[in-house]
Amino acid sequence: MIADPRLLAACTEAARSAGEAILHLVERGFAVEAKADRSPVTECDRAAEAIILEALRTAAPGVPVIAEEEVAAGRIPAHGATFFLVDPLDGTKEFVRGGADYTVNIGLVVDGAPVLGVVHQPATATGWSGLVGHGAWRDDPAGRRAISVRPLGETRAAVASKSHFNQATADYLERAIGLCDHVAVGSSLKFCVVAEGAADIYPRLSPTSEWDTAAGHAVLLAAGGRCDGPDAAPLAYGKPAFLNRGFVATGGWPAPSVAPFLPDFTRG
Structure with missing residues (x-):
């Protein structure tokens, strides 16, 4: 199966690299444009997406990638039951306002269900990753730890x-x-x-x-x-x-x- 720990590690590294590129452009300064649907887009979105697309071509050759800015440009690859979904900069409105609640997202879908995911928050150097059937983790400057949901209790x-x-x-x-x-x-x-x-x-x-x-x-x-x-x-x-x-x-x-x-x- 394509979804394995090696692919998860490759996606994690791709998300981190994309996050570093975003932070570099933030430091330099960037322009904001409007897409056809009037939602904002920046060169940070495009730079991060280019890094991820290249990384996925190497890590999972032949697996289609449905990426937000590619779709906005009309480039949607043919795909079957297995494909990546990529949002190179989720939360662009928050990002443009200078907030920290934006992320780099890479997900793998097999037979309609997400089986592998990486969420990276560049502003805090924090990432979350998960491989269904193997576990989920949080990585931050303090290190890595396994994470899990909590049972529904009286305090909600x-x-x-x-x-x-x-x-x-x-x-x-x-x-x-x-x-x-x-x-x-x-x-x-x-x-x-x-x-x-x-x-x-x-x-x-x-x-x-x-x-x-x-x-x-x-x-x-x-x-x-x-x-x-x-x-x-x-x-x-x-x-x-x-x-x-x-x-x-x-x-x-x-x-x-x-x-x-x-x-x-x-x-x-």
């Missing part, structure tokens, strides 16, 4: 998006686990917070792209968690336009479906 906490928390999300959380504290975090870091046992649930009630979620989703699965789509089945990959309509990630316990709380335009 949620993690939610900095920019997408709304009344519908609050209503869903009250239904899912009762009144609880929540912490707002950007990018795919939300998956990692649940994966390392610092929160119980992460609901997303608005659309995201699959490259936003595959890496963090894999880390969460490897740590013992789960992530379900609006149909209450495991969130699958390779959907039309690589679009997630919504999902709920937990520390391994089944949460109520997010479907009744989604905006009308995402329910179809």
